[in-house]
Amino acid sequence: MALSHLAASASRSSSLLKPLSSALSLRRPISGDNSPLTVETSVPFTSHQCEAPSCSVETNPKELLTFFRDMALMRRMEIAADSLYKAKLIRGFCHLYDGQEAVAVGMEAAITKKDCIITAYRDHCTFVSRGGTLLEVFAELMGRQAGCSKGKGGSMHFYKKDSNFYGGHGIVGAQVPLGCGLAFAQKYSKDETVTFALYGDGAANQGQLFEALNISALWDLPAILVCENNHYGMGTAEWRAAKSPAYYKRGDYVPGLKVDGMDALAVKQACKFAKEHALKNGPIILEMDTYRYHGHSMSDPGSTYRTRDEISGVRQERDPIERIRKLILSHDLATEKELKDVEKEVRKEVDDAIAQAKESPMPEPSELFTNVYAKGLGVESFGADRKEVRATLP
Amino acid sequence: MAATFHGVGATVAALSSSSSSSSSSSSSSSSSPSNSFGSKILLSSPSRSFSVRKRASFTMVRSEGSMNFDLNFKGRRAQQLIANAVATKADSSPASSSSKPGHELLLFEALREGLEEEMERDPRVCVMGEDVGHYGGSYKVTKGLATKFGDLRVLDTPIAENSFTGMGIGAAMTGLRPVVEGMNMGFLLLAFNQISNNCGMLHYTSGGQFTIPIVIRGPGGVGRQLGAEHSQRLESYFQSIPGIQMVACSTPYNAKGLMKAAIRSENPVILFEHVLLYNLKERIPDEDYICNLEEAEMVRPGEHVTILTYSRMRYHVMQAAKTLVNKGYDPGVIDIRSLKPFDLYTIGNSVKKTHRVLIVEECMRTGGIGASLIAAITENFDDYLDAPIMCLSSQDVPTPYAGTLEEWTVVQPAQIVAAVEQLCQ
Numbered sequence: 001m002a003l004s005h006l007a008a009s010a011s012r013s014s015s016l017l018k019p020l021s022s023a024l025s026l027r028r029p030i031s032g033d034n035s036p037l038t039v040e041t042s043v044p045f046t047s048h049q050c051e052a053p054s055c056s057v058e059t060n061p062k063e064l065l066t067f068f069r070d071m072a073l074m075r076r077m078e079i080a081a082d083s084l085y086k087a088k089l090i091r092g093f094c095h096l097y098d099g100q101e102a103v104a105v106g107m108e109a110a111i112t113k114k115d116c117i118i119t120a121y122r123d124h125c126t127f128v129s130r131g132g133t134l135l136e137v138f139a140e141l142m143g144r145q146a147g148c149s150k151g152k153g154g155s156m157h158f159y160k161k162d163s164n165f166y167g168g169h170g171i172v173g174a175q176v177p178l179g180c181g182l183a184f185a186q187k188y189s190k191d192e193t194v195t196f197a198l199y200g201d202g203a204a205n206q207g208q209l210f211e212a213l214n215i216s217a218l219w220d221l222p223a224i225l226v227c228e229n230n231h232y233g234m235g236t237a238e239w240r241a242a243k244s245p246a247y248y249k250r251g252d253y254v255p256g257l258k259v260d261g262m263d264a265l266a267v268k269q270a271c272k273f274a275k276e277h278a279l280k281n282g283p284i285i286l287e288m289d290t291y292r293y294h295g296h297s298m299s300d301p302g303s304t305y306r307t308r309d310e311i312s313g314v315r316q317e318r319d320p321i322e323r324i325r326k327l328i329l330s331h332d333l334a335t336e337k338e339l340k341d342v343e344k345e346v347r348k349e350v351d352d353a354i355a356q357a358k359e360s361p362m363p364e365p366s367e368l369f370t371n372v373y374a375k376g377l378g379v380e381s382f383g384a385d386r387k388e389v390r391a392t393l394p
Numbered sequence: 395m396a397a398t399f400h401g402v403g404a405t406v407a408a409l410s411s412s413s414s415s416s417s418s419s420s421s422s423s424s425s426s427p428s429n430s431f432g433s434k435i436l437l438s439s440p441s442r443s444f445s446v447r448k449r450a451s452f453t454m455v456r457s458e459g460s461m462n463f464d465l466n467f468k469g470r471r472a473q474q475l476i477a478n479a480v481a482t483k484a485d486s487s488p489a490s491s492s493s494k495p496g497h498e499l500l501l502f503e504a505l506r507e508g509l510e511e512e513m514e515r516d517p518r519v520c521v522m523g524e525d526v527g528h529y530g531g532s533y534k535v536t537k538g539l540a541t542k543f544g545d546l547r548v549l550d551t552p553i554a555e556n557s558f559t560g561m562g563i564g565a566a567m568t569g570l571r572p573v574v575e576g577m578n579m580g581f582l583l584l585a586f587n588q589i590s591n592n593c594g595m596l597h598y599t600s601g602g603q604f605t606i607p608i609v610i611r612g613p614g615g616v617g618r619q620l621g622a623e624h625s626q627r628l629e630s631y632f633q634s635i636p637g638i639q640m641v642a643c644s645t646p647y648n649a650k651g652l653m654k655a656a657i658r659s660e661n662p663v664i665l666f667e668h669v670l671l672y673n674l675k676e677r678i679p680d681e682d683y684i685c686n687l688e689e690a691e692m693v694r695p696g697e698h699v700t701i702l703t704y705s706r707m708r709y710h711v712m713q714a715a716k717t718l719v720n721k722g723y724d725p726g727v728i729d730i731r732s733l734k735p736f737d738l739y740t741i742g743n744s745v746k747k748t749h750r751v752l753i754v755e756e757c758m759r760t761g762g763i764g765a766s767l768i769a770a771i772t773e774n775f776d777d778y779l780d781a782p783i784m785c786l787s788s789q790d791v792p793t794p795y796a797g798t799l800e801e802w803t804v805v806q807p808a809q810i811v812a813a814v815e816q817l818c819q
Contacts, residue, residue, distance in 0.1 A: 118564075149601035157599040166567060167600065171591055177557040178592060181564020188520065188546060188570060211554035212561065218552070371602040372637050374660035 033062040039327065043260035043289075045270065048248055050255035050284070053273040057265040061333040063109060067264045068324045068339065071101040073346045074125040075321060077134060078294070080350050081124065081141060085298045089358075090141045093170075094155045096294040097125040099262075102320035103228055103288045104129040106267025107196060111275060114191065118166040118179040119198035121156035122228075122292075126198070130165035132158065134353030135360075144360035151363045152371070173199060173206030176225065180212040183223035183283075194222040194278045196271070202233025204247045213283060217254050220282040224274045225251075227287045228261065234296040235305045248287035255281075261288030262318040291318065496679045502672040504646035505535045508653035509573065511682070513543055516571060519657055520547045522562050523575030523612075532577050533613060533672050559585035559610070563592045563662075566608040571657060579614030579666065580626035593662045594637035609656045611665035615706055615756055616804050618670065622792035625800075629666055629733050630762040640733040641687055642666040642705045646676040648731060651685030659687060666733070668706045690737035692744075696726030698818055700744040702767060703754040704730045707805060711754050714810035725814060733763055736770055745771060749780040750817050754805055759787040784813050 038056050045052035078098040084090045097104070100122070107117070108129040119126050124137055132148060140147025141155055149157050149168075156170040166182060169175040179197025186193050203209065204227050216223040227247040231238050238245045248256030255277070259270040270286055277284050291314045295302025302311070328334050499507070513519045521536055527550040530537035540548040551558040555576065562572040576582040582589065589610065596604050616625040629640055639661050643649035649667070656663035693708065694715060703711045708729045715725050726744050730737060745751055751771060755764040764785040771783060786805045793803050 116568075147601075149599055149603070152601055153599040159600040159603050161600070161603040166564070166604075167596075169592070171587055174560060174587055174592060177560025177588065178564035178567070180557070181561030181566075182568060184561055185565040185568040185570045188565070189568075208554075208556045208560065211552070211557035214552055215554065215557060215561065219549070371598045373639070374597060374602075374605040 034060045036060050037064070037331065039265050041260065041263055041266040041269065043263065043266065045266070046248070046258040048246075048251070048256040048258075048285075049253070050257065050277065052257060053269050055266075055269075057269045059265055059268075061328075061331070064324060064328055064331075064333060065342075067105050067109070068321065068328060069342050069346065070105045070129065071264070071321045071324065072343050073134075073349065074098070074101045074104065074128060076343075076346050076350045077124065077128065077137065080354060081138075082294070082298065084138070084141065084354070090155070090298075091143075092154055093121065094141070094298040095122040095296065096298070097122050097292070099293040099314070099319070100228060100230060100288075100290045101125055102264040102323075103198075103226075103261050103267055103290055106264040107226075107271045109264070109268045110271035111194070111196070113163045115193045115275070116164040116166055116179070116182045116186070116195040117198070118175050118182060118195065119168070120172065120175055120200060120203065121168070121170050122200070123156070123158045123168045127158040127160060127165060127168070130160050131163040132160050132165070134350060135356050138354050138357035139360045142357055142360075143362065144357060145363050145367075146357060146360035150367065150371075152367065173203040173208055175199065176203070176206070176209045177212040179225070180216045180221055180223045180283075183216060183221040183278075184219065187219070187221055192279060194224055194275050196224045196226055198226045198228055200233065201227060201229040201231060201238045201245070201247060202236070202241065204229075204250065205233075205242060210250075213251055213254055213285075216283040217251075222278040223283045224271075224278050225283065225285045227285065228290055229287050230290050230292045232292075232296070232305065235300065237305065246287075248285050251283070251285045254283050254285055256285035256287065258287045258289060261290030262314075262320045263323060264320055496677045498675060498677045499646060500672065501643075501646045501649050501667075501674040501676075502533050502535050504650040504676075504678060505643075505653050505667070506537065506539070508650035509536065509657075510539060510542070512654055512657040513539070513547065516657075518569060519571045519573065520549065520565075521573045521575065522549045522551055522558055524551055524553055524577045526550060526575050531575070533669075535672075536575070555581050555584040556588060560588040560592065562608050562610075563588055563596070563606055566606045566662075567596065567604045569607075571607045571609075573609045573611065573657065576610065576612030578624050578626075578669075579612045579628045580623055582610065582612065582628060583626070583631070586631070589632065589638070589662075589664075590635045594635040597637055597661075605660045606662045607657075607660050608662045609653075609665060610662070611653075611656075611667060613667045613669040613672070615666075615668040615670065616788070616793050616800065619795055619797055619800055620669070620793075621795055625793035627757045627762070627788070629664075630757045632664055633734050633763060633766060637662065638734065639663045639687055640666065641731055642668075642733055644668070644671060644705050644708045644729055644731070646674055647678045648685050648691060648729075650678060651683055652687065652731070654682075655684040655687045658684065663687065666705065670706055671709075685731075688732045688735055688737055690740040691729040691731050692740065693727040693729050694725065695744075696724040696748065698724045698748060699726065699750040699752055699814055700741070700748045701725050701727045701752045701754060701810070701814070702730050702741060703727065704733065704763070705756060707754045707756050710805060710807050711810055714807040714814070717807065717811050718814055721811075721815075723814060723818060730767070736767060738770060738774055741771065742775055745775045746778050749778055751779065751783045752810070752813055752817055753783065753785040753787075754810055755785070755787050756804055757787055758790045759785070760790050762787055781817055784817055786810060786813055 037059050039059055041055045041057060044055055075098050078096040081090060081094060081096060085094045104125045117126060117130060135146055136148040140149055140151060140153060140158060143151040145151055149159060156168060158168040159165060176197050176199055179195050183195040186195060229247055233241050248258045257270055260266045274284050274286055293311055325339055525532055526536040527540035527548045536548060559574055562574040565572050593606055593608060596606055614626060614628055632640060641652045643652045652665060656665050701711050711727055715727055718725050726748055728741060728744055753764040753767055755762060757763050764787050768783050768785055786809060788804050791803060794800055
């Protein structure tokens, strides 16, 4: 929610204040907050069945600093989750997003909270970019009451209804038909909003994706299918899983765009373009060329199917945070020290959130039985006596 | 004897033999719809020629569960009782709607009427399925709706069950109320992941943030030589999915009522129809009514045995009941209607009276509704049972094509009669 405050409010010019964390020291205003700045993306867009948008992206210093801060927060959050997992405070599955942060922040910068986003299980950062708080993240990961799903969902089931974040899905590919359903509802209600349905390169081979794409194209739904191509479907490289790894072309009659997913500005440009396109012409596919540093999940070391050199190579050359840092420094928007301070601040924020989340209690035993059904038309788990709800725990 | 009467039209036959008077002189029974498929009349009204001296006692069980009065009907014949079992409408009373004659229609028309009324009432209701729009529905349930409501509300989908069910669920997450039709229930196996994981579980895993007010409906069950893949009974597969409700309709009256209740419910509901029951004819009330989703229907109160059934097997049971009554038995028949959760209240009351249970279902023996029902009744009413529960189910085989073989896959009335005789020894 700190992020949404920063991203949304135009008045909050300079001071990077967040309500949650401890008071920050005085900051001098960053120069030229909203003054426009044009940046060229380094990698051009490749398009399929449509005109690629231009490589010149409109931005401003405030936005760039927001990008930096948000991505640093996400990076820190994921690393902290890694340690929590190793400390056995987080159990089960934990899929980390570090390396891919640019997709989340770039997308958010191009759209409003009325547009819907739905994604798969690598959802921590997308949740945060949609306005989720760190406390909700860590509490949910640790299965506590303060979590966004009251501790009943876990890492793969983050949802935030009021900012139209529809989760958080464990089964590969199943969220894409759901996303097209969201787009259908938007068209039905004439909302003039779009849905971004995110999936991975592994899910791109799911049949239900093409089924949903067919229906979306037939019915002209404002659905944008975003393939976050991190080149590995768990342990299988994309060239071993897909005959045609050009995922943006897979839509055939549906236009597609390939984007450098490690460049937040390119992502922002592409999403803006896609939104305009989808509102007029129906579905479009975006392929984000991105990379994850961690393995598929915490139980995957991530090095058995790729070399450490490859990982460190990407980290050196394409890291999204470094890119924004260089951009900021080269345009003199902030000093090296200020950026380091932001990172320290973010680190503290994450630590505070973890401490707070650790204090949150585990769910009550009665929570086992809540939210199975919604109350309505007299749904209760009738026992033999109709008055007695048989489900009580000692 | 618990007797919850579900009024069909305006009158319900009193089950009392009016003591000394002649055998079949009581008012016309319209508690059993006349059906018109084939020449086989699978349904009969309970015979009146039973014991002359028998005094009927009525216990009206309301849906809120309070046990009411006992009425002696010596000398009184027909009692006008309407128990609409409407859970939400506060103004409905059992004695209402006694004057309107109602209108007669077939089961698929009743479904259509329910659907149409709900679509008029709430603009968020939409229908998705294969051939539901321009074609009018493969069983004519949605005929005419596309012309009336337009293509955006009655949507023809391509043959892609997994994805359009998923889309229905996604739309439901935002607040729309889609009714997803599977042309045959068996095709919904392709959407099992969506139904199980997303439909059933999203309310829980999101901590209550999303409700999924979707209705998934379609015909299932063994038809007339449709082959193995088109004769599936999916209620046995779906029954353990947490978070969904399952109901099975069997008469035009409850078809319309359940359809409307399912659409209005905030929970995902799977409505099981049966391919062979679409042409049942019955007279239903003119006014708005719904049936409680979790309530079972007392078809025939009885003293000797409780027969639990649903969907098409209800008619086999009623036919067997006719024979049984002739032989001197008094079977109680309950159409359980609600497959998940079970209405253990109605069932329990009957079990406490009769102490013997026979389950007649169309599911296969292994892992079917009957199997779960046996477990539920044994757990809750073990003390009241005089004999082990008997369960007649379909054979654990794929449904063969040949007519005679297919007949023997499902439970036939003769087997039901034999089972009751054995149970009541």
